[in-house]
Amino acid sequence: MSTIRFLCDEDIRRELVAAVGGKEPGMEILAIGQPEAPPHGTKDPEVLLWAEQHGYTLLSRDKRTMPLHVADHLSAGRHTWGVFIINQDRPWKDILDSLVLIWSASQADDWRDVIEWIPL
Numbered sequence: 001m002s003t004i005r006f007l008c009d010e011d012i013r014r015e016l017v018a019a020v021g022g023k024e025p026g027m028e029i030l031a032i033g034q035p036e037a038p039p040h041g042t043k044d045p046e047v048l049l050w051a052e053q054h055g056y057t058l059l060s061r062d063k064r065t066m067p068l069h070v071a072d073h074l075s076a077g078r079h080t081w082g083v084f085i086i087n088q089d090r091p092w093k094d095i096l097d098s099l100v101l102i103w104s105a106s107q108a109d110d111w112r113d114v115i116e117w118i119p120l
Helices: 014-023 044-054 066-075 092-105
Strands: 005-008 028-031 057-060 083-086 115-118
Touching: 005 014, 005 044, 014 028, 014 092, 044 057, 044 066, 066 083, 066 115, 083 092, 092 115
Parallel strands: 005 028, 005 057, 057 083, 083 115
Antiparallel strands: none
């Protein structure tokens, strides 16, 4: 088993990335466009493939099309380390608390091929 590492899709506010790092400095969280992550403009199917290959759990707020991309990814025989759809209209504290809980109380394998909505 391995520790959860998060990759934020382009639609996640950068303030959330900073807030997660400030709340729990031990959490690894990357955002699309950072040097270690896929570049801006990477299409969702390629983001899912990158996250799978590099062992990242994907955070997105795209509730309309991301579940469809995940379904296509899985039906092609691929896997995920989890995909969380974030409701950024909810209080930040609820989102942050959910992410810290997921990170601290579970392992990446626990979320394999699961799509879940946050806050929990």
